[in-house]
Amino acid sequence: MPGVGKATLVKEVVRQVKEDKLFDSVVMAVVTRTPDVQKIQDQIADMLGLKFEEQSMTGRASRLCQRLKKEKNILVVLDDIWEKLNLMEVGIPLGDEDQRCTILLTSRDLNVLKKDMDAKKSFPIGVLEHEEAWHFFKKIIGDGVESSDLLPIATEVAKKCGGLPIAIRTLATSLRNEPPFVWEDALRQLSKPSSSNFAGVPATVYSTIEWSYDRLQSEDHKQTFLLCSLLGHNVLLDLLLVFAMGLGLFHGVSTIKETRNKLLTVVSDLKASCLLLDGNTNLQFDMHDLISDVAMSIASKGKPVFVLRRKHDLNDWPDDETMKECDKILCGGISELPDQLNCPKLTFLSMGRKDPWMKIPTTFFKETKNLKVLFLVSMNLPSSISLLGNLRVLLLILFPKLEKLKPSSVGIERIWSSQAFCSTQNLTSLIIQGCANLKYVLSDSMPEYLQQLKCLEISECKCIQEIISTDKMIQQTFKNRALIRFPRLNFLKLKGLQKLLGFCNEDYTVEFPLLTILEIENWIHP
Structure with a gap:
């Protein structure tokens, strides 16, 4: 049963085991209802001081398994298991008589522990007397x-x-x-x-x-709480900040710093009300599954919210009438998509795919013109994205094969063209992460259509050489333009851009009149 205190109890067990030195080492990972093997590996590795060099999941699993076998007596805690988890796929050794690896599992479903995970002993926890x-x-x-x-x-x-x-x-x-x-x-x-x-x-x-x-004190608190419920476990506060800005949750704030301060105040109040929890670090927050379920139910009473966290197909999607009223959609593990998303009231869309060959249909965004926040994980961008005139936040994560932000790679027609890029005139945040082969982010013509941009964050794109590069196709049109200006940008973050030569290597002057926060990490000037 959810909410009986399994997570609290297991944390106390870990604390007591460490205090009594019952094991040489203790590691712990939270699995959640949408298990991500890489995140589980990372949690365990962090506690062991292990850094992965391997890129493949099997390579990481082999490295983790070797490291765990070096421990003479170790307790591995896996909290919040919802379904069968392949421990060998994670890298947790099994069946080795010489390896004293004890595994402690928690789940809201006793059958998952007994049948799926083949637990040798089980300890049911009921409600309080x-x-x-x-x-x-x-x-x-x-x-x-x-x-x-x-x-x-x-x-x-x-x-x-x-x-x-x-x-x-x-x-x-x-x-x-x-x-x-x-x-x-x-x-x-x-x-x-x-x-x-x-x-x-x-x-x-x-x-x-x-x-x-x-009884929450304001609509800001209520809307933030409902948004938090959709985002899963141990979510970065910076991610919540970007979404809150894109959806316009807070009124009376104009800069990222003001919005951040407002958000941190609201999150602190929600924690004080026990509706939010501390995350694994002070940069994250968490929410109990039971409270999340209730919050999503509340959210759906006003404006329908559609959430699918596991692999699914079109049969799991709501009917057409419900989709027309839908306000937010979050789908992980997508295996197929409709040709067109008929959601005229949709403001927030988050999608990630399981099938590496699946692409977003060309006309997918044709009837989602009210969309404000688009969050894509390892998915292409179709040409219909140019219709999203109200889009404020575009967040792209894990595009390992992306070489250039142009039609041949991501499906956007004329993204380097001034005529089409004007659809981003309301964009306030642009965040690009993990595009390993991306060399350039913007052409010199694009800033003209990013006049509302307040936040630009580019991280872990190891091949980027310039943020702004001259577009040869339209170079003649802009050859006399010596000034590139971002009039509203107040937050700029560049992280892990190992081959970056400069922001703009052409003969331009780049101005940021309102820039208040500049973060540069893991970059060595050539």
């Missing part, structure tokens, strides 16, 4: 409740949490130090549980989380 639940609830709101007039109401409110620690913590935190009328109103609302149907969890438990959401 009444006395335990009340003690936990009382610990959060304060022992003084037992001697106050609130006691009868507080007791009934605590019961609504169903003994589930995550619900107790969230509700008790929201009600702490509140006057009696707030408690009475909370009990009234919790006595009318949500009609939402979630397998394995009472509706009253979901009502406790919904109630905490309703």
Whole structure:
């Protein structure tokens, strides 16, 4: 069952094991409902101080396996397993009598542990008994409740949490130090549980989380919370920042620094309300699966949200009428796509593919002209992207075969042409990561159509020589233009650009009148 405290318990086990020195080494990785073998490998490697040189998954697995076998007595913890995970594919050794490798797994489904993972021992964790639940609830709101007039109401409110620690913590935190009328109103609302149907969890438990959401102090907090619920586990705050900017979540802020400060304030408030958690680092945040499920349910009541985290086909997509109303779509593991996405109200689209040969159809974006944020992982860009006049954020990750940002590689017609590139006139953020063979990012004509650009981030593109390169096809048209200007750019980050010769090697003057943050990492001037 979700929310019973498996992750908290296993972290305490790890702490106790380290303190008592029961193993020579302890490593831990969070698997999640959408297992990413590379991320699991990275988590374990980081704790071992191992750096991968191999690019292939099998090569990384072999290196990790060799490293783990060097440990005489090691505990490997894999938290939050949803389905069968091939441990050898990750690089965790099995069946070697000389290798004392103990594996501890956690899952919300006992059958996954017994049948799929062939666990030798299992320890079911249930909800808290009444006395335990009340003690936990009382610990959060304060022992003084037992001697106050609130006691009868507080007791009934605590019961609504169903003994589930995550619900107790969230509700008790929201009600702490509140006057009696707030408690009475909370009990009234919790006595009318949500009609939402979630397998394995009472509706009253979901009502406790919904109630905490309703009490958030502003619409900024609510919209940020709902956005966070869509993004998965241990998400970078910088990624959330880019999405928030693209969707225009915050009003009254004009620079990236102001937006970042606003976002950090909201995230801090959400953590204080126990609706968000700390991530693996201080640059990340996390959210409990149960709270994420409730948040997505809340989001879908107003504007439909479509999320598919596992491999799927078109049969899993909603009907046409639902798609027409859809506000956000997140799809991982795509194996096929419709020829055209008929979503006129869509503002946010995130997609990643499993099939390396699959391409986005040419007319895919024809009916998504309201799209503001587009996040693609290892997918081509069709020519219909030129129709996205409201696009503010374009985020591309892992394009290993991309050589140039031009039609022959990514499917965009005339991206180097001034006529077509004017469709990006509202773009505020451009982020490119992991395009290993990309040599140039922009032509000298393109900045004219990036007048709203505030954030430019290019990282881990090892072959980039220049950020701006002269487009020979239109060089004559712009030959007299000596000035390139980014009038609104206030954040520029260049990271891991090993072959970068300069920002613009042609005879141009480049100006950034509003630039306030410049980050350059892992670059040695030639």
